[in-house]
Amino acid sequence: MNKETHVAVQRWYASYGRQDLPWRTTDDPYHIYLSEVMLQQTQVKTVLERFYFPFLRKFPSLRALGEAPLDDVLKMWEGLGYYNRAKNLHKTAQILAEEGQAQSIAPTLPSDIDKLIVLPGIGKNTAHAVAAFAYKKAVPVMEANVKRILCRLHKLTTPVDTQLWELAYAMVDKENPFDYNQAMMDIGATLCKVKDPDCLVCPLSPICQGKEDAACYPTKKKRVVPTREEHIMISVYNDKFSLSQRDGKFLHGLWGFDSIEVPLCASEYLGEVTHAYTHFKLTCKVYVYHELDKTQERYFSIEEIRKLAISKVDEKIIKLYLDTIHTY
Ligand code: SF4
Structure with missing residues (x-):
């Protein structure tokens, strides 16, 4: 990137950059x-x-x-x-x-x-x-927004990371790397958007090879998101709920309701909750079972559950339970 463009980027950042973000005002x-x-x-x-x-x-x-x-x-x-x-x-x-x-x-x-x-x-x-x-080192930052800019500047449809890092290193403003990097991230977030980039006001426009057909760079990958289905059992004893701390890879360390192979005959079906993760969609069929004896190790009241670290999907399960009992 030439001196002129560095100056244009710095000027743009001074006028439109989000300089007040708290992590930008601290060292x-x-x-x-x-x-x-x-x-x-x-x-x-x-x-x-x-x-x-x-x-x-x-x-x-x-x-x-x-x-x-x-x-x-x-x-x-x-x-x-x-x-x-x-x-x-x-x-x-x-x-x-x-x-x-x-x-x-x-x-x-x-x-x-x-x-x-x-x-x-x-x-x-x-x-x-x-x-x-x-x-304040003179090295580039390359999150998703900056990657998109680099692809458009150089008309790259299927970029390879090593190539992008080389380009990023060649472009960084060594005199003011802090503002340059913040500006690149802001330009990516506010001008060089995935759809309808604002090329007319972009300070990179004079050096951008891909601005005529920016949406082509990079090529969008079609993602097929698989669905996973689980049966979730809420075991209730004396108005308290059985939760355990997950020790598997998925949601490790968080507290949650048990996933079971087959629902117990005496359990009652409450409904379904879904949650989208990056790589799959989880659908939970939720059942409730009222224990007569204490069979699990840990039971928690709703107030106690609120103090535990639980996942979004378990939050949705609790909401489903509370909404259902309030409609009885
Ligand atoms: S000119 Fe357009 S396509 Fe090129 S970097 Fe700027 S906003 Fe993106």
């Missing part, structure tokens, strides 16, 4: 890292309005996060989904807190991309984002 690596992890699968508005500040209030430092029980971290993550993000964030904080303790210093994130990338859950883009935003 605390932990705050920046947290925002990057939250923003991986979640919109800025949701992170800003519901999750970023409460999480930082509860865990104000890497050390506080590393020393907290995983259950507390998952509870604060409830509603954000993709819980592996929270578990990896917690593991990374634990590793850095231990390292900090061994060296008698406050734990912090490394500034080196090679050292960042070996920490749990930190991929190539997050490592670059922490290096660029917290440590």
Whole structure:
């Protein structure tokens, strides 16, 4: 990218960029890292309005996060989904807190991309984002919006990651990488949209090879989302509900109702709830069974359940149960 375009990008950012976002007005690596992890699968508005500040209030430092029980971290993550993000964030904080303790210093994130990338859950883009935003390194950031821009600038239909990183490195503004990277993400989010990009006002327009038929770059992949079906049993004893903590790969660490092969004969069918995950759609047929004796280990009242970290789908199951009993 030439000097002229860098200047145009910086000017655009000064006028239209979201410079007031709290993770853009701090240089605390932990705050920046947290925002990057939250923003991986979640919109800025949701992170800003519901999750970023409460999480930082509860865990104000890497050390506080590393020393907290995983259950507390998952509870604060409830509603954000993709819980592996929270578990990896917690593991990374634990590793850095231990390292900090061994060296008698406050734990912090490394500034080196090679050292960042070996920490749990930190991929190539997050490592670059922490290096660029917290440590002002002249390296590019390449999340989904920036990838789309690169494909359109260079008319790439089926890009390969190594090629995109090479292009991204060649384009980065070495004099002001912080504003450049933030601007590229904002241009991707607000101008170079998936549909109807605003090429007329885009500062990259003079160097964009794909602007005439921007929607062709990159080629959209057709995704077939499979459906998974489960039978869910709500066991009720003395107005309390049996929940267990999941230990499998799926929703690991969260509390939830049991999935069963075949519903018990004496159970009552309540209805169906569905939830869309990235790779599949889950349909749960929900049954309720009133226990006469205590058969499970853990029973919780509704108030107690509200304090547990549970998934969105289990929340929907509780709502279905409450809605059904209120209509009796
Ligand atoms: S000119 Fe259009 S297609 Fe090219 S980067 Fe800007 S918004 Fe995207």
